[in-house]
Structures are given as C-alpha cells and as structure tokens.
Amino acid sequence: MPLYALVDCNNFFVSCERIFRPDLEGKPVIVLSNNDGCVIARSNESKALGISMGVPFFQIRNLVAKFGIAVFSCNHTLYGDISRRVNETLDRFSDRIEPYSIDESFLDITGHCAPLLTGNDIRRTVRQWTGIPTCVGIGTTKTLAKLANHAAKKMPQFAGVCDLSLPALRQEIFHTTDIADIWGIGAMSAEKLYCAKIRTVAQLAALSSAQARHLLQVQGARIHAELNGAVCFPLDDFPDARQGIAVTRSFGRAVTVMEELGQALAAFASRAAEKLRQDGLEAAHITAFARTSRHGGDAPYSKTLSFDFSTPTDSSFDLNRAVQNMLPHIYRDGVRFAKAGVFLNGLSPRAAHRAIFSPNPAQTHRHP
DNA sequence: TCTGGGGTCCTAGGACCC
DNA sequence: TCTGGGGTCCTAGGACCC
Numbered sequence: 001m002p003l004y005a006l007v008d009c010n011n012f013f014v015s016c017e018r019i020f021r022p023d024l025e026g027k028p029v030i031v032l033s034n035n036d037g038c039v040i041a042r043s044n045e046s047k048a049l050g051i052s053m054g055v056p057f058f059q060i061r062n063l064v065a066k067f068g069i070a071v072f073s074c075n076h077t078l079y080g081d082i083s084r085r086v087n088e089t090l091d092r093f094s095d096r097i098e099p100y101s102i103d104e105s106f107l108d109i110t111g112h113c114a115p116l117l118t119g120n121d122i123r124r125t126v127r128q129w130t131g132i133p134t135c136v137g138i139g140t141t142k143t144l145a146k147l148a149n150h151a152a153k154k155m156p157q158f159a160g161v162c163d164l165s166l167p168a169l170r171q172e173i174f175h176t177t178d179i180a181d182i183w184g185i186g187a188m189s190a191e192k193l194y195c196a197k198i199r200t201v202a203q204l205a206a207l208s209s210a211q212a213r214h215l216l217q218v219q220g221a222r223i224h225a226e227l228n229g230a231v232c233f234p235l236d237d238f239p240d241a242r243q244g245i246a247v248t249r250s251f252g253r254a255v256t257v258m259e260e261l262g263q264a265l266a267a268f269a270s271r272a273a274e275k276l277r278q279d280g281l282e283a284a285h286i287t288a289f290a291r292t293s294r295h296g297g298d299a300p301y302s303k304t305l306s307f308d309f310s311t312p313t314d315s316s317f318d319l320n321r322a323v324q325n326m327l328p329h330i331y332r333d334g335v336r337f338a339k340a341g342v343f344l345n346g347l348s349p350r351a352a353h354r355a356i357f358s359p360n361p362a363q364t365h366r367h368p
Numbered sequence: 369t370c371t372g373g374g375g376t377c378c379t380a381g382g383a384c385c386c
Numbered sequence: 387t388c389t390g391g392g393g394t395c396c397t398a399g400g401a402c403c404c
Contacts (some may be wrong), residue, residue, distance in 0.1 A: 012386095033390035040386095040390065074390090101386045101393095169396050186384045198398040218396070219384085253387075293388055304380075341391090 012103035119161035144228035174202035181259035248341025284346025293338035
C-alpha cells in the first residue's frame, strides 16, 4: 500500500514576506496581484478580519487603513526561490518528490512505520531551515493526503499533521467534511452533488463507481476511487515538459484603440518569446485573444485566433508578425477590451542551427 | 418525403487547480 | 474609476474520411 504526504506551506506568499519582516508575525498581512488589483494571499489575522481570497483591493481600502494591515505587492522571484529551498529541505525525507505547485509538494513515504512522527519531523525541519510554516497531510492516495492536509490546516487538534491512513479517523473526517472541500470538486460539481443530496465526503465515497461517473464524468469516478483507496493519480516525480506558454494581462483601464491593443499583444508576444528561448523551446502555433471585462456593463465580447507556423519558431519577429496579422480579426470597433493574451503551443526542443543545416525550411518536416 | 454508420482529428470552451 | 496569472485535463461538436 503506497503512502503519500502532502506538504503545504501556510499562507505561502505572506510567510515569504515575513521572513524579512519578523515584526509582522501575528499581525494582519496581505499580498496583492500584478497591478495591485486584488488579494492573492492573506495571513490568518487578515482572514479573521473577513478579507476573502481574490477580493479587489479597492473594496477593502478602508479595512486596511482601519486595522493597519500590512500590504505587499507580489514578488514572484522571491517566492520561487524560497519554494526551491523548501523542496531542497524535503529531499532528505524521500527519494520521490513531486512539486505540485509553488507552495505544495507530494512525497512518497511508503514504508515509513510512524507517519505522524515523519510529518512532525518535516514541519519542524522546514520551519527551522527556511522559516516557512507548513501543514502535512498523509494518506494512501493523493486525494486522501489532500483531504488530510485540509483537516490539518482547519482543525487545531491535529497540530499541523493529520494521518488519514488510520481507518477510524478517516471515517470521522469523511462524515464531517463537505464535498466542496475535496481536491477536484469545484463550484459546479459541488452544486450538482448538492442537487443529488450528496453533502459529505462519506456520502460521495459510498456511491457506486457508476453513480459517481454518471454525476461527474471521468474526473468524478477518479475522485471516488481515490477516496476509497485506489490510486488514480500516481506520484509523478518526472513530469513531462510543459505543454504551453501563456502571457496574459488585465488592462488597468479599458482599451478601445486598435493600435493600443496591438502594442499590448506585441509586448505579450515578446515576453512569450523570452520564456520560449529561456527553456530552449520553439513553438508550432500561436494563439492570441482579447475580451471584455467579466464584471459589469459591457456586452460580452471575446475573440480567439490561432496561427500555425510553417516551421516552428522561437523568433520574436515571427511571433509579433503573427499577432499583428491576427489583430484586425480580433479587434472590433466600439468594444472596451479589459484583458488580452498570447499562448504558444506545439512546443518542442529548439532545433539548433536550423538555418545552417536546412537551407529550405519548408522541407524540414517532410519525410525523406 | 426519404436522407448509413462509424471512425479520426481538431478546436473552442468549460471546469478545475494553486 | 479600479476586479490576477499561469497552468492541466476533459468534452462537445464540426470537418472529414471511407
């Protein structure tokens, strides 16, 4: 029977900022998104003040002033660096680690005879070596480890470590946890389950596999199986290369002029080309889109357009020329654009010296 | 009027994640 | 007035084929 531990950093971006501002320990702190648009991380004290995830900053200015909440603009370079240090620390606890996101990693701890002790050891060591507080969830599948982590975070009696490989505890948590708190059950799926009178994890786990599949398609069947101890999401410690590169931004104010939209898309394409070259990749397709705001007034308008290169490219010039050609088809007079972006797909390792060895690029991909 | 059946491939969009 | 960004996976439906 495999055993997984999910190590999740508490309020990660806030904890990173606190490393350099220890005076903010125990005080309300928030971190803001790109243009200081909305809240993307909150300390426990800020959560207690009623600040919710993703809330626009302008809506909470008064609250911030009233309670003296410390506010940071996000610093993703810093967070990436600290994330790497956390993972280096985790290396000593397992040979198989899957960094799942910037603030969480799955560890294969199969064979550890005292998982709770391991969990406590992980928490203590990561805190000591990096300054970052964590919670640890343990289970025989990733979904159960996730659920355990949720319990470890919400329920003080666990003191930061919860082991759901213990059947009695698993039953208790199953009966007291809402299906909306399961990894992979979002708002839409939760609503469907509520309509079917399924509210607790225990009720979902007790369905037949066919019923779960009927309600929530394949993803539902997988979650159902994982809750019952069958591994559907194995630990992936050698992930495939990424599938796409995205550069998207919300505009600070509505954009209505075609040239302005063109300049924004050109900047996105150039940033995307940078990422592409950094990773030693080239792209076969480019997609550009622009859309109106999801909030308020305007009639919704969204246009997405793709272009296939005859030969994969990593050139800023090719990328920009492609988006400028697409621009007139994306732009529409009178539309107030709020967001736009560029995606690169069909990624492959860059073919070095293509120009030298392939005098006729059009023939590069033909069979001999 | 009636108007195959079953494949594959591709894309747009939905849902979800952190 | 101001409302994040970067991902993955799945599904439905159209185009095309024999």
